[in-house]
Amino acid sequence: MIDLSLIGIGSGNPEHLTLAAIRALGTADLVLIPRKGAEKADLAELRRAIRAEHSAGAATAEFDLPERDAARPDYRAGVDAWHAEIARAWQAAIGAHPDARRVALLVWGDPSLYDSTLRIARLAGGFNVTVVPGLTAPQLLTAAHGIPLNAVGAPVLTTTGRRLRDAGWPEDEPDTVVVMLDGDCAFRHLDPDGVSIWWGAFLGMPEQMLRAGPLATVGPEIVTARADARARHGWIMDTYILRRGTDREA
Template identity: 65%
Template sequence: MDELFLIGIGTGNPDHLTGQGIAAIRGADLVLIPRKGTDKADLADLRRDICARVLGKDGGRIAEFDLPVRDDSGDYLSGVGDWHDAIARVWAATVASAHPAPRRVALLVWGDPSLYDSSLRIAARLVPEPRVTVVPGITALQALCAAHRIPLNDLGAPFLVTTGRRLRDGGWPDCADTLAVMLDGGCAFQTLDPAGISIWWGAYLGMAQQMTLSGPLAETGPRILAARAEARARHGWIMDIYLMRRG
């Protein structure tokens, strides 16, 4: 493998794929598709659909691999590091088993490789390290703001993108009145005093099952909890994000 293309594919809508992304997929000798278990089969199916659209049903070479499971029993950062090492080994083994040997390999990345995605860090673990080309995609944050028809920032004001873990452990940071929260399986907004806070929430953004809720946190938070639990039970998985603004 001489070159690895990390291609942002957006948040579930095949139309999120850019012209640059289409060209990169068509120029690849091999496209890698991760499998995340039966509960998240929809995500692999979406990647297959994108490849079928771009390459045709009989075009291109695709190799699927099972994504290793992260051990979350110990220290968070150490666990993530070990997980990334394991993924890099699986990438390398999957490419090495392909015949003829591919020189240009593409990996379809949910959202965008630059925002709370570890594909770039994993690629840096490959030995030898290939030349990496990043093709940007639409982020969940962009899709959320588009779905709610709101600007990300207040006029002339900063915003902060953070995680549910950081919000739960540290509370609302003092540096911004607008927070975008990702990777929050525990709904950390429940730990906040809801007075004066508005929330805009979205799940399955860009997909057919897209859901959105918005309003004052005191009223909308319980609705989000109920909707999220019902959707997770129905689909077996959920990917969501929310924006909060105070004042």
């Protein structure tokens, strides 16, 4: 059995690495580095830099990450097929290094939150999996804005942009919502009255962008800033918190 360490690396700042992550990298024989195309080449370059600093004695196995077929009408079936393709890519990359017994995969953010790495590891099989947790986007977002995640004694819902767009903000859900994986500014489909937003992109990186305030006024600014940043960099990673009601101050 191969020992596979899934190492959370935060959202772009090498200083997000924990001591546990650095120790795990130092014992790896092989580091997997996914490539996501020319537009996101700097994501692979960041992983290469982390490997060079903390796992210089390990071999590197780079592979092209398959793309999900977003046109498939059955969303879950499309995701399952995509995960199976990625599992096969892992197997091929690791199989090219038959002497590697300790493999590390650097995971953007943390494997626990809206990330499929653990599911893919189960599909690939043949691994003793260890998770080394990393900083998540909501942690970095709240830190950047200097706010707590929840209002006093109140719950929080974490969801996706797709669900927010399709289902809206149900009346029985908490008054604080963390939105992940939103490629189309789903907050535009909400009634902005009484809603505040805290948004961030490229969190922890030199390019970090932050906006906060009433959704009615800040929302259009975010749409423009996000589109400009994506055109400039070729990619963008962002997340945001929405809060409604009279207790809008964090």
